[in-house]
Amino acid sequence: MSRLAADKDLLIVRVAELYYEEGKTQDEIGALLDLSRFKVGRLLSQARADGIVRIEIVHPRARRLGLERQLRDRFGLHEAVVVPASNSADEDLKRVAQAAADQLTMLRPVPRTLAVSWGRTLTAVASSLEDGWARGVTVVQMNGGVSVNRRPGGAAPLAAAIAKRAAGHAVLLPSPAILDRLETKRAIESDRTIAGVLDQAAKADAYLFTAGVCDESSAHVENGYLSAGDVDELTRRGAVGDVLGRYVDADGNIVDPELDSRTLGLGLDQLRAAKVAIFVTAGQAKHDIARTVVRGGLCTTMVTDEDTARALLEEV
Amino acid sequence: MSRLAADKDLLIVRVAELYYEEGKTQDEIGALLDLSRFKVGRLLSQARADGIVRIEIVHPRARRLGLERQLRDRFGLHEAVVVPASNSADEDLKRVAQAAADQLTMLRPVPRTLAVSWGRTLTAVASSLEDGWARGVTVVQMNGGVSVNRRPGGAAPLAAAIAKRAAGHAVLLPSPAILDRLETKRAIESDRTIAGVLDQAAKADAYLFTAGVCDESSAHVENGYLSAGDVDELTRRGAVGDVLGRYVDADGNIVDPELDSRTLGLGLDQLRAAKVAIFVTAGQAKHDIARTVVRGGLCTTMVTDEDTARALLEEV
DNA sequence: ATCGAAATTGCTCATATGAGCAATTAGCTG
DNA sequence: CAGCTAATTGCTCATATGAGCAATTTCGAT
CATH class of the missing domain: 3.40.50.1360 (Rossmann fold)
Structure with a gap:
């Protein structure tokens, strides 16, 4: 288990921040956090599925x-x-x-x-x-x-x-x-x-x-x-x-x-x-x-x- | 120019909706809208840069x-x-x-x-x-x-x-x-x-x-x-x-x-x-x-x- | 402690995407 | 209208990522 793993959600948050805010690749994040890139990918999928990462289209003409x-x-x-x-x-x-x-x-x-x-x-x-x-x-x-x-x-x-x-x-x-x-x-x-x-x-x-x-x-x-x-x-x-x-x-x-x-x-x-x-x-x-x-x-x-x-x- | 191109922003919105909400690939979107996948990719980058697509990390422990x-x-x-x-x-x-x-x-x-x-x-x-x-x-x-x-x-x-x-x-x-x-x-x-x-x-x-x-x-x-x-x-x-x-x-x-x-x-x-x-x-x-x-x-x-x-x- | 089922992990291979570049197009000036 | 510059486009090739699978680990029941 990674060094940061006190709390699963916290790990997901950190991974999401590195990926979406820092622009790091899943490989890079894996190296930083001592995780495989496959694990990083799964955490990101989970972040999107759980709503921790929210991708929204903000425009008056947008649709849902x-x-x-x-x-x-x-x-x-x-x-x-x-x-x-x-x-x-x-x-x-x-x-x-x-x-x-x-x-x-x-x-x-x-x-x-x-x-x-x-x-x-x-x-x-x-x-x-x-x-x-x-x-x-x-x-x-x-x-x-x-x-x-x-x-x-x-x-x-x-x-x-x-x-x-x-x-x-x-x-x-x-x-x-x-x-x-x-x-x-x-x-x-x-x-x-x-x-x-x-x-x-x-x-x-x-x-x-x-x-x-x-x-x-x-x-x-x-x-x-x-x-x-x-x-x-x-x-x-x-x-x-x-x-x-x-x-x-x-x-x-x-x-x-x-x-x-x-x-x-x-x-x-x-x-x-x-x-x-x-x-x-x-x-x-x-x-x-x-x-x-x-x-x-x-x-x-x-x-x-x-x-x-x-x-x-x-x-x- | 594509058939939908009445307004550049509207095109960007549609592309972003198909990619982020429908989960379509850039290739698929290009085929649907009569655009190259490279053009679709550029529109998506622009959507993120212009704030039309907003990716946010929503969690009490999140950071900026x-x-x-x-x-x-x-x-x-x-x-x-x-x-x-x-x-x-x-x-x-x-x-x-x-x-x-x-x-x-x-x-x-x-x-x-x-x-x-x-x-x-x-x-x-x-x-x-x-x-x-x-x-x-x-x-x-x-x-x-x-x-x-x-x-x-x-x-x-x-x-x-x-x-x-x-x-x-x-x-x-x-x-x-x-x-x-x-x-x-x-x-x-x-x-x-x-x-x-x-x-x-x-x-x-x-x-x-x-x-x-x-x-x-x-x-x-x-x-x-x-x-x-x-x-x-x-x-x-x-x-x-x-x-x-x-x-x-x-x-x-x-x-x-x-x-x-x-x-x-x-x-x-x-x-x-x-x-x-x-x-x-x-x-x-x-x-x-x-x-x-x-x-x-x-x-x-x-x-x-x-x-x-x-x-x-x-x-x- | 053991066993079986469920969950998780790491992998291969295919697909999706981006960077940088050359070619093309558009726009502006004379 | 021509020429030049800027912007845009499509491409190659490399990189990034995901699906599906087999192996491993975890967990719960006995």
């Missing part, structure tokens, strides 16, 4: 490929994109948005029609897209959301921005997200213009969407479609969030069918059936709804941050 | 060998020990203390007589020493410090603890750190017992000491030797801290000769002359006095934390 593979395997996703955790929620969102923009830009074949939902997350994606990310894409709004309040994240400006940067055009859904009365929703839905847009959305080549949280910070509350009391009631019924305005519980079941019937836009079955459905999410508030989306097969591609990926993978 | 070498080179130290930054000041102190304990334990030849100062930092070192760290070491107190208040960090218990763990014995200096009157200090200093201890300390084989800050948290204030007003005055005179109770400015000059004359214990010249003088320090509050110590040649070995090392090396 290991987590991506685990997400694909665990949830049967066609593709997963995970970006490294940063020091703030805002930076996490920016990185996720940039990664989603990258995914859209690299999508092959290029979609001729792209259906989009709306919210702050997708607004960030739109901001990250470069001009010319594609050419001639028709961007169709797939759920209601005329902006009642003047806040960022409105559906119409978002779809328009994405379309503009692809030298395409936007097809808007001029309807509120949720109607007060079922009759009104049915009337709007039957209008030839609205029906045409929904039909176009249903036939889109690809879908880009995010999910909403079920609390006061919800875009629906911000935009006046729901009150704080409404979302409290939805939470009581087990809702973990919404997809395309459809409030669902952890198992993906609609928690309030009556409310759902008054909600205008594509249904979740249409996402399930899609060949390309890109789900973009960031932040801990959306962990629950994110889990529901990937478990429920509502997306083919997920773009998210490291903490969300770890949270989804943690569960037995 | 690069910083150690720089400290030795810059300040002419015989030895420097730097431990990685942790998440808290307490943990930093524990790591520095453990490293100092390691240094003492590995010191060759084993000192027959070890002179020690006192304070919270050395108390932590004493706590980190293992029983049997050496055999038969005489631990001599080298500056006054009978505990007036009952607080951890007292000189006598500290020397005793270090001695006990070395199956040795302690030689205490039964005197206050600072006397009220010069006559009293001279009388105590002349006492044969006290003179004998000081003489033994002066002839010690090795010295272990820390430095004190010049503010209200000073051990001298805590122990009642100085008032808060006293240290304010010392600060006004340019003091950055104390070594063995000797308050000095950034250049190592005694700021209050009168106070100094009433201070009992070895002088700084004796540290300067020592063959082995181990200086232990942690925390930002001591950066200034730490700089004075290493610049002034008051130690041969420095044991400190990463942030202190970087601060000392930062200055032109």
Whole structure:
């Protein structure tokens, strides 16, 4: 045994320091510490395996490929994109948005029609897209959301921005997200213009969407479609969030069918059936709804941050 | 140029991900990205050089060998020990203390007589020493410090603890750190017992000491030797801290000769002359006095934390 | 104390990588 | 556009490292 061997971990630390910080070869380290180079090599492997040596890729555009593979395997996703955790929620969102923009830009074949939902997350994606990310894409709004309040994240400006940067055009859904009365929703839905847009959305080549949280910070509350009391009631019924305005519980079941019937836009079955459905999410508030989306097969591609990926993978 | 080359850094990130996270060879990566393996190798070197790939040794007993070498080179130290930054000041102190304990334990030849100062930092070192760290070491107190208040960090218990763990014995200096009157200090200093201890300390084989800050948290204030007003005055005179109770400015000059004359214990010249003088320090509050110590040649070995090392090396 | 199984070690040979060099390419200046 | 310099690239050859295997050592049970 070597002279230094008071403690195995301490030996591993010393070996790792000589190799990674001093740049010495395994042979040189062996000579210094009275060990064979094979033993030194094994100690280094162990240092990496035990996390004593940590090799990290530090860059805003970096990905976490290991987590991506685990997400694909665990949830049967066609593709997963995970970006490294940063020091703030805002930076996490920016990185996720940039990664989603990258995914859209690299999508092959290029979609001729792209259906989009709306919210702050997708607004960030739109901001990250470069001009010319594609050419001639028709961007169709797939759920209601005329902006009642003047806040960022409105559906119409978002779809328009994405379309503009692809030298395409936007097809808007001029309807509120949720109607007060079922009759009104049915009337709007039957209008030839609205029906045409929904039909176009249903036939889109690809879908880009995010999910909403079920609390006061919800875009629906911000935009006046729901009150704080409404979302409290939805939470009581087990809702973990919404997809395309459809409030669902952890198992993906609609928690309030009556409310759902008054909600205008594509249904979740249409996402399930899609060949390309890109789900973009960031932040801990959306962990629950994110889990529901990937478990429920509502997306083919997920773009998210490291903490969300770890949270989804943690569960037995 | 490769198909992916929209951005050089992005290429570097992708290459680094495939190599370090996917475990692919440089040949394999070259084939995937339409690059030569030599180009891949260069990109990886650049990734490490630019900090995009960060290789870190994460362990409480880890050292920062690069910083150690720089400290030795810059300040002419015989030895420097730097431990990685942790998440808290307490943990930093524990790591520095453990490293100092390691240094003492590995010191060759084993000192027959070890002179020690006192304070919270050395108390932590004493706590980190293992029983049997050496055999038969005489631990001599080298500056006054009978505990007036009952607080951890007292000189006598500290020397005793270090001695006990070395199956040795302690030689205490039964005197206050600072006397009220010069006559009293001279009388105590002349006492044969006290003179004998000081003489033994002066002839010690090795010295272990820390430095004190010049503010209200000073051990001298805590122990009642100085008032808060006293240290304010010392600060006004340019003091950055104390070594063995000797308050000095950034250049190592005694700021209050009168106070100094009433201070009992070895002088700084004796540290300067020592063959082995181990200086232990942690925390930002001591950066200034730490700089004075290493610049002034008051130690041969420095044991400190990463942030202190970087601060000392930062200055032109 | 013995025996068997598991763990560890040192080795051979193949693979992976880097240093230094010559050739090529890119960029700048006149 | 030409010429020169700097930067970059691909290569050879040597070095560094890892996989798989046989031998050795360690450990636990009887």
